[in-house]
Amino acid sequence: MFIKSSVSIAKLDDEATTSSAVRNPRDTVGEILAGLRSFGLRRFVSGDYFQTVVLTLSGPQVDQIIDALRVERPDFAVDFFHILSEEYGFLHSRVSRFIASHVLAGKRRFKEMQLVIKQTVEEEGSGSAPSLCALLFNSFRGWDSNIVIWDMLAFQYSRFEMVQDALFVLAKMKDLNMHASIQTYNSLLHNLRDAETMWDMHNEIEVSGTPPNEYTQSILIDGLCEQSRLQDAVSFLQDVKGKDTELSIVWFNTIMSRFCTLGYVDVAQSFFCMMLKCGLFPDSYSYNILIHGLCVAGSMEEALEFKQDMEKHGVEPDIVTYKILAKGFRLLGLMSGAWMVIQDMLLKGFNPDLFTYTLLICGHCQIGNIDEGLKLREEMLSQGFQLSIISYSILLSSLCKSNRVEEAVRLLYEMEAISLKPDVITYSILIHGLCKKGEVHRAIQLYSEMCSRRILPNNFTHGSLLLGLCQKGNIAEARKYFDDLIARNLVDDIVLYNVMMNGYIKLGNIAEAVRLYRKLAEKGISPSIVTFNILIYGFCKNNKLGEARKLLDTTNLHGLVPSVVTYTTLMNAYCEEGNMHKMFELLREMEEKAVKPTHITYTVLIKGLCKQWKLQESVQLLEDMHAKGLIPDQVTYNTIIQSFCKASDPRRAFQLHNEMLQHYLEPTSVTYNILIDGLCVYGDLRDADKLLLSLENEKLNLTKVAYTTIVKAHCAKGDINRAVIFFRQMVENGFRTSIRDYSAVINRLCKRHRINEAKYFFCMMLSDGISPDQEICKVMLLAFHREGDLDSVFELLGEMIKFGFLPY
Known part of the structure; x- marks a missing residue:
């Protein structure tokens, strides 16, 4: 009907509308082709006839139409292909896709061709290569752009990480004497960079005659580095250098990065120097690799020197450089250095991003400077940044550690106000903080709120509540909660048992703690060394050292190694008994089992020696600590100083005080109370006066005890005027006085x-x-x-x- 020249468009539309719904498929194909020839693509497909018939078209009919248009009007073939899929949602067959791909390749519309092949591979999926290759071989052999289609098919399989399909296509191409492009080979090489077959693929590239490019060598070196075959990577680099091939900075960066990752920053630096000798100028990425390696190694000074070197050679530090340096300072707890880097970054015109703010917040919280962290949070909010749940959790944790739980609770509700949902970690931190503060009732309310929101509590949450109840002395309520957890099979490890046992021990109920310990075997739960430490402490507290010693031996039966806490707890109990022989026997046992004593262990030993007035031996032990790299704390020194004061030897006590200062150990108010008391009781009262006045002048922390001690001493000596003077000083310095x-x-x-x-x-x-x-x-x-x-x-x-x- 379309070949009649007298037919108008109106007539065509009318007849198309009233035509029979049942048509001969061959006639439909012919009619559509005739309409396209007569009226053009856009006019025809917008007519009523096509709108009616398009929904009845089958895959083979579309294949015939596109194939016919390919010969007559290639542009129509591609446009018709796209109209059917984009406007009518038609799912094209493999044949139509390959026809359209060939036409697009012939017209050098490679991006569109790539998209068609990509959609084909994505829809066909893994394992489809044999059937697609068979179709290309049987139906499209000899077509002009066939090799391009084969190559693109292999490339897309590789991009979707369907490596076996890609290799199958390559094998068929090799049989047909077709050469794949270097882009396809590179993509496959990239997918195989973690496998041993990577080197085989590289050899195949060389045999194929396809010239490799810079990216090929980069992938190979990256793969060798990923497989930790650094010697092979270096040998390959030297081999390429020997062939007078132009070297790439990327190759050096890859090798340097791997050496830094493995901790060999000095080796990476040697490659940096080699790069310069080869006439290659390092880029910002090269410098960032080494700066990052040095920061991880803690060499911040050298990292800053490299940053200055890059500026000196005209390579501007980028945002990554500053982030690396800031993170390096934060990891070392040097927030002043991190802030210096951030300020330098701001001066260079880089705006702080979410990472920078989060980094600074973490750093300030890490060193206990929570107020600075909160200021940064306010600055972030004013700049339009939304804190992540990690940042909030860090702030919450720091506030709780600083006993500022109320502020932490307000932050929780701030999170909800900005539609940031708290998770189990957020709630657990707050519950733990409230329990630690003694507000167990509020912690239970928060626990109920968490459960109502279907956030399942974890062991840390349960442990915090149990610990809080035990610390408040609500041991019965804690046990009820614990038994409920057991009934619901929520106690599957030793941690919660340890919390309950420790609660009983603190209240002096060693018998109930032992009963819980015996239940472990019934439940099939293995005790930990913490379990034994708790029980040993309980027995020592109840003066049952024999039972405590037996428990120490029992740890071996469970395959556990006693910790330094285990031994130190027992040694302290023997110290209270004055049994020095047993104390040093335990010390020898520790050394035999390679359990390193801490400064607390030595402090216990020193306390035992001082109790027996073996002051020279205690001083010798103090010197042994320094020789072994153990740093005594103020308690260690205070113990010996007090003993020398009681031995009427304040001169030696002050020598130990001076030794503290030489070791950069700041004496505490307790240290000065001991010295003042020693001078008042065993020495010259005038020296005590001078010491107190000098401490006042130096603005050192003095306690009320220092004043009351010296006031009582002057009263006892009959020097009422001096007593009155120091009493008035005590009041003037703001100390609260009592009736006593x-x-x-x-x-x-x-x-x-x-x-x-x-x-x-x-x-x-x-x-x-x-x-x-x-x-x-x-x-x-x-x-x-x-x-x-x-x-x-x-x-x-x-x-x-x-x-x-x-x-x-």
Whole structure:
């Protein structure tokens, strides 16, 4: 009907609409072809006839149409192919796809051809190569662009990591004397870079006659490095260099990166120098590799030198360079260095991103500077950044560790306000923080909230609640919760058992802890060394050292090695008994089992020696600690200093104090309390005065104990004026005074008949809001009576009645 020249478009549409729904398929193909020839593609496909018939077209019919158009109008063939798939959702057959691909390749529309082959491979899937190759061989052999289609098919299989299919296509191409492109070979080589067959693929490239490119060699070197065949990679690089082939900076970067990953930064630096000798100029990536390696190794100073070197040679540090350096400083806890790097980055015009902020927040929290971390959070929010759940978790953890749980809870609700859903870690951190603070009730509320949101608690959550209940003394409630977990089969390891046993031990209930220990065998749960440490501590606390020692031997039956805590706990118990023989016997046993003692272990030994007045031996042990690289802490020194003070040897005590300073160990307020007390009791009181005044001048932390000690000493010596002076200094320095402090001074003053001073202190006590007790009133009444000051006697009697004391 279309060959009639008198037929108008209106007539065509009308007849097409009223034509029979049942058509001869061959006639349909012919009609569509005739319509396309007569009216053109766009006019024809927009007509009512095509809109009706298109839905009835089969795959073979479309194949015939596209094949016919390929010969007559190749542009129509491709456009018709796309219209059917894009506008009508038609699923083309393999034949149509290959026809369209050949046409596109012939017209050098390679991107469109690549897309068609890509969709074909994606839809056909793994294992489809044999059938597709058979179709290409049987139906498309001899077509002009056939080799391009074969090559693209192999390439797409490789891109989808269907390596076996890609290799099958290559094998068939080889049989047909077709050569694959280097892009296809490179893609396959990249997929095989982790396998031993990578080298075989490289040899095949050379045999095929397809010239490799720079990317080929880069893949090969990368593969050898991935397989840790660094010697082969270096040999290959030297072989390429010997052939006068132009070297690539990428090859050197790849080798340097691998050596840095393995920790051989010095070797990587030698390749950096070799690159310069070969006339290659390092890029920012080259420098970043070495800077990262040096940062991981902790050589921050050298890393900064490399950064300066890259600037000196005209290579500008990029955002990656600054992030590497900032992260390096953070890992070492050097936040001042990290901040210096960030400031330099900002001066160079780089804006801080989410990574930079998160890095700084983590770093500040790591060194305990939580307020700086919170400031950065506010800055992030003002800049439009949303903190990740990791950043919030770090802030929450730091706040809880600093006992700022209320602020942590507010952060939790801030997360919800910005639609960031808390996870089990977030809730567990807060529950642990609340339990640690003693707010177990609130922790249980938060636990219930977490469960209502279908967030399953983990062992850390359960352990925190159990620990909180035990610390509050609610052992019965803790046991009920523990038994409920067991009933629901939620206790599958030793951790929660340890928490419960430790709770019983802290309350002195060793029997119940032992019963729980015996239940472990029934449940098939193996005890840990922590389990034994808890029980050993319990037995030592209850003076059952024989049982504790038996438990130490029992650890071997369970294949466990006693820890330093195990031995130190037992040694401390023997120390309290004064059994030095057993203490050093345990020390020898530790050394035999290669359990290294800590400074706490040695402090226990020193305490034992000091108790037996073996002060020279304790000093020798202190020197042994330094020789073994163990750093004594303030407790260690305080123990020996106190013993020398009690031995009336303050000179030696001060020598140990000076030794602390030489070892950069800051004496604590306890250290100075011991020294002042030693001078007051066993030495010269004037030296005690001088020490206290010098500590005040140096703004060192002094405690109330230092003042009360020296006040009592002056009162005992009869130097009331000095006692009054130091008491006033104590009050002026902001220390809170009690009835006991005033009683000690007033009693001394009254005994020394210093009634006016006693009366002054009595009035000072009242002005401080401290109510007197009957004893101090009795002392004052007797003093006034002895002095014949009856007015003061009656005045004080009146005051006593006001305070509710009945005169006797």
